[in-house]
Amino acid sequence: MRGAFLLPVLGCGFALTTGCAIGKSDTFTFTADLPPGFAYQAIAVYEPAKGETCxxxxGRGTEVGFNRKWRETYQPDSEILLYRTVSGCPLTVSRIKLExxxxxGVDWGNVSADYAAVVIRDELDAPYRRTFNAVGESTFFGQCQWMFRTMGKPRIIRKLxxxxxxxxxxxxGRGRPFSAYTLDQLAGKxxxxxxxxxDEERPAIGGTWVRFPNGWKRCMGKSFEDQDAYCFGNxxxxxxxxxxxxxxxTIYPGCTE
Known part of the structure; x- marks a missing residue:
């Protein structure tokens, strides 16, 4: 994921036109409660403020990245600016792209990811707009599941x-983890x-593994060199x-029977 350098933030002279008040925060915190060993990367995307034609x-400097090097340094809390100015153009945050x-596994390539998003608009119909509790927090939910398959001639396990x-x-529900807010909801929240x-993993491709009481067995297919190796009733x-x-x-995930 690509981050961007921060440029000077507009003071409340601009922010007053977009809902800022003296002494009011111009940031909000994004955070995540994730399973052990998980992390998130985020990109805050900025667009010209309402009414601006600049x-x-x-698009340089309109995206700001967080936790880009999550394997080295990971911070669950990301402080996200509501307003920025880039090349003289007043911007407001419009969405957070999440990975x-x-x-x-220990190898560098033994990694997988899926996506989530937070959308921020000037206006949203009530059914789509999340609310905040008494302490200024709003939570949205999701679940992740590992899916396994084999790849390559040695039939190496890869996970998605x-x-x-x-x-x-x-x-x-339908779709990936998602939440939506209006810009004026977020300051200080x-x-x-x-x-x-x-808990349970499942095959990434149907018809290629057979389930037994103690795990999953990989169908041979036409031969060991058969990369697709569908069961086809065998x-x-x-x-x-x-x-x-x-x-x-010989069996997943326990390895031996």
């Missing part, structure tokens, strides 16, 4: 992260993304596969 050449990321939005009770991890011939840590296994 543009930023090439939910996790590693499933699949994230969906849920309600507070865990009922799964906290927006929290709460993600749970589904539930007797299975292949070994290679775990991310190098073990050769």
């Amino acid at each position: 543009t930023v050449p090439g 939910i990321t996790a590693a499933y 992260l699949d994230c969906k939005k849920t309600d507070a009770q865990g009922e799964v 906290t927006v929290r993304m709460m993600i749970k991890l589904v 539930y007797k011939d299975f292949s070994t596969f290679k775990m991310p840590d190098g073990r050769i296994c």
